[in-house]
Amino acid sequence: MAVKMALVTGAGGFIGHHLVKYLLKRGYGVRGVDIKRPEFGESPAHEFIVLDLRFDDACRAAAKGVDEVYHLAADMGGIGYITSSHAGIALNNTMINVHMLEAARQAKVSRFLFSSSACIYPQCLQDKPDVAPLHENAAWPAQPEEGYGLEKLFMEKLCQYFSEDWGFLTRAVRFHNVYGPFGTYDGGREKAPAAICRKIARCSEGGVIEIWGDGRQTRSFMYVDDCVEGIFRIMQSDYGAPLNLGTDELVTIDQLVDIVAETAGKPIVKRHDLSRPQGVRGRNSDNTRLRQVLGWEPKISLRQGITPTYEWVQQRVLGEGVRTTLIAAK
Numbered sequence: 110m111a112v113k114m115a116l117v118t119g120a121g122g123f124i125g126h127h128l129v130k131y132l133l134k135r136g137y138g139v140r141g142v143d144i145k146r147p148e149f150g151e152s153p154a155h156e157f158i159v160l161d162l163r164f165d166d167a168c169r170a171a172a173k174g175v176d177e178v179y180h181l182a183a184d185m186g187g188i189g190y191i192t193s194s195h196a197g198i199a200l201n202n203t204m205i206n207v208h209m210l211e212a213a214r215q216a217k218v219s220r221f222l223f224s225s226s227a228c229i230y231p232q233c234l235q236d237k238p239d240v241a242p243l244h245e246n247a248a249w250p251a252q253p254e255e256g257y258g259l260e261k262l263f264m265e266k267l268c269q270y271f272s273e274d275w276g277f278l279t280r281a282v283r284f285h286n287v288y289g290p291f292g293t294y295d296g297g298r299e300k301a302p303a304a305i306c307r308k309i310a311r312c313s314e315g316g317v318i319e320i321w322g323d324g325r326q327t328r329s330f331m332y333v334d335d336c337v338e339g340i341f342r343i344m345q346s347d348y349g350a351p352l353n354l355g356t357d358e359l360v361t362i363d364q365l366v367d368i369v370a371e372t373a374g375k376p377i378v379k380r381h382d383l384s385r386p387q388g389v390r391g392r393n394s395d396n397t398r399l400r401q402v403l404g405w406e407p408k409i410s411l412r413q414g415i416t417p418t419y420e421w422v423q424q425r426v427l428g429e430g431v432r433t434t435l436i437a438a439k
């Protein structure tokens with residue numbers, strides 16, 4: 110039997126890196142594409158091409174000869190980044206998504222998966238910490254996160270139209286806060302779990318770490334191994350409408366900090382900074398439909414997933430210490 114070829118866009122990024130490894134284990138031929146080479150070591154993909162997917166000729170080159178497209182490339186980051194860059198994010202992601210979807214259709218790929226986000230859900234449904242989990246049907250009438258969320262919602266619709274009007278098989282997956290090793294942990298685009306791991310790894314015992322907001326805002330977090338398993342299962346399913354992919358283990362940001370500090374074995378003092386963006390007040394995934402469609406849902410607890418994540422970030426932070434010492438010794 111011929112080997113199936115998968116294209117992973119955003120393969121130089123966090124989830125893309127893990128998805129490439131997952132698909133290789135499943136026996137796929139994998140082409141990874143990104144605007145930059147992976148930040149943390151070489152990509153294991155059979156072929157890795159640096160392309161700027163905002164442009165249609167790049168998207169056509171990326172899609173040539175592949176069977177399935179896992180489209181993860183996006184201009185994105187944590188809450189600080191996505192609330193401070195609406196124009197750039199909306200422009201870049203519109204260009205990437207529209208061109209990649211059409212290039213995949215022209216190349217006659219058999220399936221196309223779009224990585225959407227919980228940021229598409231109405232902000233008015235996320236105004237308290239003990240929030241009701243977000244069911245897929247709650248997306249409309251819409252009031253998404255400005256810029257990033259609005260563009261994701263439009264792209265979900267575009268996938269639906271391509272499917273209804275032109276019979277092109279699409280999937281739209283709404284990720285809820287993914288974390289794990291190989292994620293950006295510094296520089297302004299990092300998300301809460303990685304940022305907290307970094308702050309605690311850099312902090313001395315009993316030291317103070319800064320938390321954005323009052324710490325009582327809530328989220329659910331999904332370990333990246335569950336994320337790539339879910340992506341693959343959804344792609345292979347016969348379900349084309351948008352689907353949540355997340356856990357429904359709701360925690361406050363303070364509880365997340367406590368779990369990381371316990372994992373690190375390091376007592377710390379929290380200082381809350383109310384001037385920093387904290388996003389919606391509460392957000393959780395309703396997995397009812399995911400369970401119905403797949404008979405499966407993410408199952409790695411936050412405590413389990415934080416252990417390898419913290420260890421990885423700590424190794425990087427220790428490496429920084431070594432580099433600083435070497436530079437100082439020169």
Ligand SMILES: NC(=O)c1ccc[n+]([C@@H]2O[C@H](COP(=O)([O-])OP(=O)(O)OC[C@H]3O[C@@H](n4cnc5c(N)ncnc54)[C@H](O)[C@@H]3O)[C@@H](O)[C@H]2O)c1
Nearest residue numbers: 119121122123124143144162181182183224226284286287
């Ligand atoms: N990580 C999460 O918690 C989360 C939550 C919801 C949705 N998502 C979505 O999942 C996908 C993957 O997220 P991630 O966490 O791996 O992010 P990431 O930033 O690590 O990966 C995205 C990759 O896209 C690449 N990219 C950006 N612009 C590009 C361009 N013009 N051409 C080619 N590549 C380009 C980036 O270089 C990056 O490597 C994104 O679409 C994101 O919006 C992620």
